Amino acid sequence: MKFPTIALGLSTFIFSGMTLAAEPLTPQPETFGSVLQLDKSQKTQLINLHADAQECMNNIDASQFHPQDFLKMIKSGTMDEKIFKQQMAIENGLHEQAAHCRITYYTNISKMLTQEQKNKLLEMYKQHAAG
Numbered sequence: 001m002k003f004p005t006i007a008l009g010l011s012t013f014i015f016s017g018m019t020l021a022a023e024p025l026t027p028q029p030e031t032f033g034s035v036l037q038l039d040k041s042q043k044t045q046l047i048n049l050h051a052d053a054q055e056c057m058n059n060i061d062a063s064q065f066h067p068q069d070f071l072k073m074i075k076s077g078t079m080d081e082k083i084f085k086q087q088m089a090i091e092n093g094l095h096e097q098a099a100h101c102r103i104t105y106y107t108n109i110s111k112m113l114t115q116e117q118k119n120k121l122l123e124m125y126k127q128h129a130a131g
Contacts, residue, residue: 032109035124036117045112053105060097065090 029050033043069083106125110118 032121032124036113036120038117042112046109049105049108052108053101056101056104057098060094060101062094065094 029043029046032038032046036042038046066087069080069087073079073084106121110121113121
């Protein structure tokens with residue numbers, strides 16, 4: 001593997017957890033409303049669900065994740081297995097919590113939709129997950 005590929009992969013790996021809790025939920029309620037052709041009641045429910053999901057994401061505590069620890073290891077040329085495993089476990093936990101918030105959001109939206117709207121929601125989710 002060439003150095004630029006390693007550097008790019010490592011930087012993506014290290015900084016992915018830093019922005020996790022700050023990522024906005026997408027798509028936004030306006031996008032759902034137009035694509036799914038929601039009625040007024042559904043739009044109101046969607047706005048409330050989105051606020052709940054955003055609060056869930058905002059409540060993810062990333063304070064224990066220290067990606068700079070990885071950089072310190074690289075700079076010093078010393079691998080600290082304990083810190084590595086600890087930080088990886090924390091990062092994995094952050095990703096799990098964010099996934100829980102998103103899946104709960106999509107599931108709650110699905111509960112209020114017609115079958116046709118659910119099919120469109122699934123397509124939107126697949127595009128978001130792939131993107």
